[in-house]
Amino acid sequence: xxxxxxxxxxxxxxxxxxxxxxxxxxxxxxxxxxxxxxxxxxxxxxxxxxxxxxxxxxxxxxxxxxxxxxxxxxxxxxxxxxxxxxxxxxxxxxxxxxxxxxxxxxxxxxxxxxxxxxxxxxxxxxxxxxxxxxxxxxxxxxxxxxxxxxxxxxxxxxxxxxxxxxxxxxxxxxxxxx
Amino acid sequence: xxxxxxxxxxxxxxxxxxxxxxxxxxxxxxxxxxxxxxxxxxxxxxxxxxxxxxxxxxxxxxxxxxxxxxxxxxxxxxxxxxxxxxxxxxxxxxxxxxxxxxxxxxxxxxxxxxxxxxxxxxxxxxxxxxxxxxxxxxxxxxxxxxxxxxxxxxxxxxxxxxxxxxxxxxxxxxxxxx
Numbered sequence: 001x002x003x004x005x006x007x008x009x010x011x012x013x014x015x016x017x018x019x020x021x022x023x024x025x026x027x028x029x030x031x032x033x034x035x036x037x038x039x040x041x042x043x044x045x046x047x048x049x050x051x052x053x054x055x056x057x058x059x060x061x062x063x064x065x066x067x068x069x070x071x072x073x074x075x076x077x078x079x080x081x082x083x084x085x086x087x088x089x090x091x092x093x094x095x096x097x098x099x100x101x102x103x104x105x106x107x108x109x110x111x112x113x114x115x116x117x118x119x120x121x122x123x124x125x126x127x128x129x130x131x132x133x134x135x136x137x138x139x140x141x142x143x144x145x146x147x148x149x150x151x152x153x154x155x156x157x158x159x160x161x162x163x164x165x166x167x168x169x170x171x172x173x174x175x176x177x178x
Numbered sequence: 179x180x181x182x183x184x185x186x187x188x189x190x191x192x193x194x195x196x197x198x199x200x201x202x203x204x205x206x207x208x209x210x211x212x213x214x215x216x217x218x219x220x221x222x223x224x225x226x227x228x229x230x231x232x233x234x235x236x237x238x239x240x241x242x243x244x245x246x247x248x249x250x251x252x253x254x255x256x257x258x259x260x261x262x263x264x265x266x267x268x269x270x271x272x273x274x275x276x277x278x279x280x281x282x283x284x285x286x287x288x289x290x291x292x293x294x295x296x297x298x299x300x301x302x303x304x305x306x307x308x309x310x311x312x313x314x315x316x317x318x319x320x321x322x323x324x325x326x327x328x329x330x331x332x333x334x335x336x337x338x339x340x341x342x343x344x345x346x347x348x349x350x351x352x353x354x355x356x
Binding site for chain 1: 308324
């Protein structure tokens, strides 16, 4: 069962959950992959409700999003699952099947091809309507130093030059899986 | 009096207010200017709370923001003032002093040089930490047609090529003026 919601009625829950992590899920072919994100924004552009996700260029999720520009955002409701968020935030879907490893319960999307993750029931279905690599030359020095340190090997998550792409997802459906 | 708030506790109010308009205020030298905006997003990037405002290149506010990269966002609480939002959404500060015309009550900012507008008491003080012109080549055709029509005279608000700049304002203070 999915209970449809007005997304901005849950804006506080969504943004507060971000501080501990929410799931961003993508799907290409038959493969579903979830990544924990802690950064994102919610609001309106071009008159449409949007969730902007920031994904590093080097991430597997970035590759998947570029192949199939849809995603779901899944947010815990009333408590959060440390194990799921920890696992999806530390492992790359390149090497393992996180859905299988964690035994996540997927619910087919209503509008997008990407499923919702029932364990984090508040779901935003998003279609990417715009994306843009952030301009490293416009990022303040202190942020650059902290978030994009140089001289780190390219297999590291904070690798040299691994800047963020802003993915603007139009929220085409929002609900809680019950 | 200013009552400090946790900005995400008010995320719903802020985003729902956007649909009808909120004020974005800038200050350069002694001059304060407010513009009504209906687009923006709220969330986290680089671990910081941000409000992203989208301002067309041709706007007076864009000039002011580039000269003095700070702004306040003022949101109505419990009802909204059609007159203020209508006026600040249709007149350019290039030609008139909107604050004076409307008799707005300004309260000095706590952290930024830009004041809050007491009539719309929920206030976010923001410092621009990043800005980026949106890439017209990445905007979908239907949005382009609707929002950036070609062949319109350059004195029109939706003029040819008048794309949006995304201003990422770090929220350095949030409160309600009482």
